[in-house]
Amino acid sequence: MANTKETSTNKQNKISIADCNVTYSVQLVGGRWKLPILMQLQKEKKRFGELKKIISNITERMLTLQLRELEKDGLVSRMVYAEVPPRVEYELTKTGKELMPVCKELHKWGAKHKMELSKK
Amino acid sequence: MANTKETSTNKQNKISIADCNVTYSVQLVGGRWKLPILMQLQKEKKRFGELKKIISNITERMLTLQLRELEKDGLVSRMVYAEVPPRVEYELTKTGKELMPVCKELHKWGAKHKMELSKK
DNA sequence: GCCATTACTTACATTTTTGTATGTACCATA
DNA sequence: TATGGTACATACAAAAATGTAAGTAATGGC
Numbered sequence: 001m002a003n004t005k006e007t008s009t010n011k012q013n014k015i016s017i018a019d020c021n022v023t024y025s026v027q028l029v030g031g032r033w034k035l036p037i038l039m040q041l042q043k044e045k046k047r048f049g050e051l052k053k054i055i056s057n058i059t060e061r062m063l064t065l066q067l068r069e070l071e072k073d074g075l076v077s078r079m080v081y082a083e084v085p086p087r088v089e090y091e092l093t094k095t096g097k098e099l100m101p102v103c104k105e106l107h108k109w110g111a112k113h114k115m116e117l118s119k120k
Numbered sequence: 121m122a123n124t125k126e127t128s129t130n131k132q133n134k135i136s137i138a139d140c141n142v143t144y145s146v147q148l149v150g151g152r153w154k155l156p157i158l159m160q161l162q163k164e165k166k167r168f169g170e171l172k173k174i175i176s177n178i179t180e181r182m183l184t185l186q187l188r189e190l191e192k193d194g195l196v197s198r199m200v201y202a203e204v205p206p207r208v209e210y211e212l213t214k215t216g217k218e219l220m221p222v223c224k225e226l227h228k229w230g231a232k233h234k235m236e237l238s239k240k
Numbered sequence: 241g242c243c244a245t246t247a248c249t250t251a252c253a254t255t256t257t258t259g260t261a262t263g264t265a266c267c268a269t270a
Numbered sequence: 271t272a273t274g275g276t277a278c279a280t281a282c283a284a285a286a287a288t289g290t291a292a293g294t295a296a297t298g299g300c
Contacts, residue, residue: 094169110141169246
């Protein structure tokens with residue numbers, strides 16, 4: 001996430017593979033906590049602390065990191081209110097919202113797949 | 121990929137997060153080379169060597185590892201012909217094929233998203 | 241006997257991701 | 271002056287994913 005070596009084969013492969021829009025899309029939501037975050041923001045915007053409470057086991061560090069990436073990638077917007085103690089709200093962007101129907105399809109596929117696996 | 125420590129927080133989180141079918145699905149195709157492989161098998165089955173040739177930059181090791189996981193997860197089937205030199209063919213399973221329409225949606229979303237980003 | 245071909249395997253190194261623990265700024269209130 | 275709440279940041283450690291380099295088995299053809 002942080003501190004990537006720009007010249008590594010690893011990094012170069014990651015970049016070149018994202019030429020494909022499917023791979024690109026999956027990379028955007030591939031971080032461990034990104035989908036859990038997006039799901040929580042689906043219905044309404046939420047504060048940092050709310051996300052932390054709802055998403056069990058996530059640490060503040062990971063929540064921050066993943067939110068920053070989602071923001072950089074244009075899936076989530078961040079609103080800071082000049083208050084003390086601070087208040088920061090996160091919300092899906094238009095692009096983020098447009099991803100939700102695709103998630104629904106993934107959900108369907110995953111559910112069906114899990115069921116079929118369990119039969120064996 | 122190989123050698124995971126069963127008791128690590130990391131692993132435990134990975135597992136618990138897959139309760140959600142969306143996250144579960146994304147995990148199945150999340151490996152670096154899995155989507156490139158799946159895309160290649162979309163139209164027709166292919167031999168190990170063909171995949172290696174077509175997917176530029178993939179190493180034999182990574183191709184093997186990712187194919188093994190795709191097989192274990194029921195997305196790809198493996199057929200070994202008792203010949204020398206060996207011939208092994210890989211093919212999408214029913215489940216794998218059913219994922220393709222979802223990939224198409226992801227593709228659309230990714231393409232649109234990329235376009236919008238490039239405007240800024 | 242030697243070589244070529246194919247689909248791997250193995251040992252190891254590097255890079256990336258994730259987790260742990262602790263510290264910070266801000267100001268209102270006690 | 272001390273305390274509490276919020277949303278972080280930072281240094282470090284562990285784990286996981288990926289990459290590199292070399293080797294293997296099998297057999298048909300030279």
